[in-house]
Amino acid sequence: MKIVVLMKQVANKDAVLRIRSDGKWIEEADVAMQTNESDGYALEEALRLKEAKGEGEVVVCSLGGASAKAVIKDALARGADRAIHILVEESYKLSPYQTAKIIAEAIKDEQADLIFTGLQSDDVGYGQTGVILAELLGIPHATIVIEVDRSSLNGTLRVKRELESGWYQWFKYRLPALFTIQSGISQIRYATLQGIMKAKSKPVKEIQATIPEFPSAQKIEKIYLPLKTKQTQLLGNGDAKRGAIELVEKLRTEVRVL
Amino acid sequence: MILAFIEHKNGILNKTSLEAITAAQTLAKDLGLRASAVIPCDEDRGLAREIAQYDLEKVIVARNPKLNVYTPDAWADAWTEVIKKENPQYVVMAHTYQVRDFAPKVAARFEREVLADVIRYRKENGHLVFTRRIFLGKLDADVVLQGDAPHFVTFQSGAFRADKAEKGNADEEIIDVEVGEVRMTPEEPFQEAKASVDLTKSEIIVAVGRGIKSQENIALAQQLADVLGGDLAASRPICDAEWLPIDRQIGSSGQTVAPKLYIALGISGAIQHVVGMKNSQTIVAINKDPEAPIFDIADYGIVGDLFEAVPVMIEEIKKVKGN
Numbered sequence A: 001m002k003i004v005v006l007m008k009q010v011a012n013k014d015a016v017l018r019i020r021s022d023g024k025w026i027e028e029a030d031v032a033m034q035t036n037e038s039d040g041y042a043l044e045e046a047l048r049l050k051e052a053k054g055e056g057e058v059v060v061c062s063l064g065g066a067s068a069k070a071v072i073k074d075a076l077a078r079g080a081d082r083a084i085h086i087l088v089e090e091s092y093k094l095s096p097y098q099t100a101k102i103i104a105e106a107i108k109d110e111q112a113d114l115i116f117t118g119l120q121s122d123d124v125g126y127g128q129t130g131v132i133l134a135e136l137l138g139i140p141h142a143t144i145v146i147e148v149d150r151s152s153l154n155g156t157l158r159v160k161r162e163l164e165s166g167w168y169q170w171f172k173y174r175l176p177a178l179f180t181i182q183s184g185i186s187q188i189r190y191a192t193l194q195g196i197m198k199a200k201s202k203p204v205k206e207i208q209a210t211i212p213e214f215p216s217a218q219k220i221e222k223i224y225l226p227l228k229t230k231q232t233q234l235l236g237n238g239d240a241k242r243g244a245i246e247l248v249e250k251l252r253t254e255v256r257v258l
Numbered sequence B: 001m002i003l004a005f006i007e008h009k010n011g012i013l014n015k016t017s018l019e020a021i022t023a024a025q026t027l028a029k030d031l032g033l034r035a036s037a038v039i040p041c042d043e044d045r046g047l048a049r050e051i052a053q054y055d056l057e058k059v060i061v062a063r064n065p066k067l068n069v070y071t072p073d074a075w076a077d078a079w080t081e082v083i084k085k086e087n088p089q090y091v092v093m094a095h096t097y098q099v100r101d102f103a104p105k106v107a108a109r110f111e112r113e114v115l116a117d118v119i120r121y122r123k124e125n126g127h128l129v130f131t132r133r134i135f136l137g138k139l140d141a142d143v144v145l146q147g148d149a150p151h152f153v154t155f156q157s158g159a160f161r162a163d164k165a166e167k168g169n170a171d172e173e174i175i176d177v178e179v180g181e182v183r184m185t186p187e188e189p190f191q192e193a194k195a196s197v198d199l200t201k202s203e204i205i206v207a208v209g210r211g212i213k214s215q216e217n218i219a220l221a222q223q224l225a226d227v228l229g230g231d232l233a234a235s236r237p238i239c240d241a242e243w244l245p246i247d248r249q250i251g252s253s254g255q256t257v258a259p260k261l262y263i264a265l266g267i268s269g270a271i272q273h274v275v276g277m278k279n280s281q282t283i284v285a286i287n288k289d290p291e292a293p294i295f296d297i298a299d300y301g302i303v304g305d306l307f308e309a310v311p312v313m314i315e316e317i318k319k320v321k322g323n
């Protein structure tokens, strides 16, 4: 059994983002990067499925610049068997269809039984690369998967999709199939020292991608701080304790809940 | 023509589809086009008549027995046929979990992608400029579409108002669509556990997010909730980590609440959380990141450490209540 896991490098959740002078993207140079949150869960689920089955191969695939090596290294240390690095600098310029097309080209010969991805990236948040990829590869997909019935694996696999407002639904899929994984599906393991050592000798295939022509790409013209929709009364002027005193006063006199 | 997607469960309308109708009508006006609605289903249980009361050119019932329950394969096949027949300029949908599941697949079949989760648009020099949130709500991006129709656009919940959908009298048209092989077998949808707390009735909610840092610290938020006579709730990561049970989760996957007072402690304000609490009468945010999106919707904010603010709040409230 072979599982390909798509993992992307994105800006750190808590990073302070500065907008580039041309207004088209952020200054990436000064931002700490991390593995996209839900992609980390996608890898964890793939590793658990392989362990439950007792055999198989987990192949990590990352599209990005040289810095994405950090994502790959970490995934290999956690237990992935090998990696494919599709080298594209300034990958934020790609539209989701282009990204899916490049990845489809890079992994189609792998003939994976399963492809796991995170459900969306925490930067551009297109939330569709996986679905488009499944269509390009001609395989079925499910999104927002919150549980995998590992014991059901047998040429088919049952997965639980999250619906809105606390509802869920199980679906049975014939393999090959692609699933986009929701954050929180399980607890992510840490890389062990042994894992980190082993990772050094695991194969990483580098692919130089050609960017496909795509006339229907959505194009980012400008990025900016969101316009405020509400007038917020900021209290305490940076002093949290004073803010707390002022807030309680407001709760008493304006909100009238005390 | 602009096509709006009508989402339903066994003929019962998903109300966000009315927002899609408003969006389609608004776009149609701006572009000098007409809007129509599409209902994929096995049999239209009166839903077409309900939708025909809106100002639309027609309501298209895309019918096939395999459309009795939702699957991405069946929905994609139905949409593919309708789009080929109608040649729309735009296909407009509400950005629901179901739409996230099948819309990109349909778009890909036409060598297109989805301009997803749009919060607003404007017309500029004859072109449409769409705005969507990026970086988990920290920044906005103005985005333009390129290439030829059909274009696929999904709008965030609340981007258009359901009660602004204009009434009219639309024709109904039935298309018996072909649906090919469906490669997935759905079971019955279910709710995990019956919620033991009904936060929708709470007047005061103190909600904790990842900023609370550890399970032990939840007690601090509980104390604040107690002195206020309110209930404790949480963002998703807190429930994922099982620091609080899932029935305390607020947001698109959890409960939707509208209390008199909602205090968000260490919650960033991701859209999936915000949709569950934005209608609260008064929103208070305590967050050490001045750029956190939660401040966009807060009436009162403290930029700072919640571990400094909350103990003082508890003391001050006790003083007030003591009098």
Ligand SMILES: Cc1cc2nc3c(=O)[nH]c(=O)nc-3n(C[C@H](O)[C@H](O)[C@H](O)COP(=O)(O)OP(=O)(O)OC[C@H]3O[C@@H](n4cnc5c(N)ncnc54)[C@H](O)[C@@H]3O)c2cc1C
Residues within 6 Å of the ligand: A013, A119, A120, A144, B208, B209, B210, B211, B212, B234, B235, B236, B237, B238, B249, B250, B251, B252, B253, B254, B265, B266, B267, B268, B269, B270, B271, B272, B273, B276, B286, B287, B288, B289, B292, B304, B305, B306, B307
């Ligand atoms: C399909 C889908 C469905 C989802 N459904 C839901 C849902 O139903 N409900 C939900 O909540 N989320 C949901 N999410 C997740 C959502 O996108 C966010 O990831 C989540 O809401 C973030 O939770 P948070 O704000 O607690 O954490 P974070 O985003 O990590 O924010 C933590 C905040 O705490 C602040 N902070 C840290 N330390 C302190 C301190 N000492 N004092 C003050 N502030 C501090 C930080 O500045 C930060 O703003 C969903 C996501 C998807 C994709």
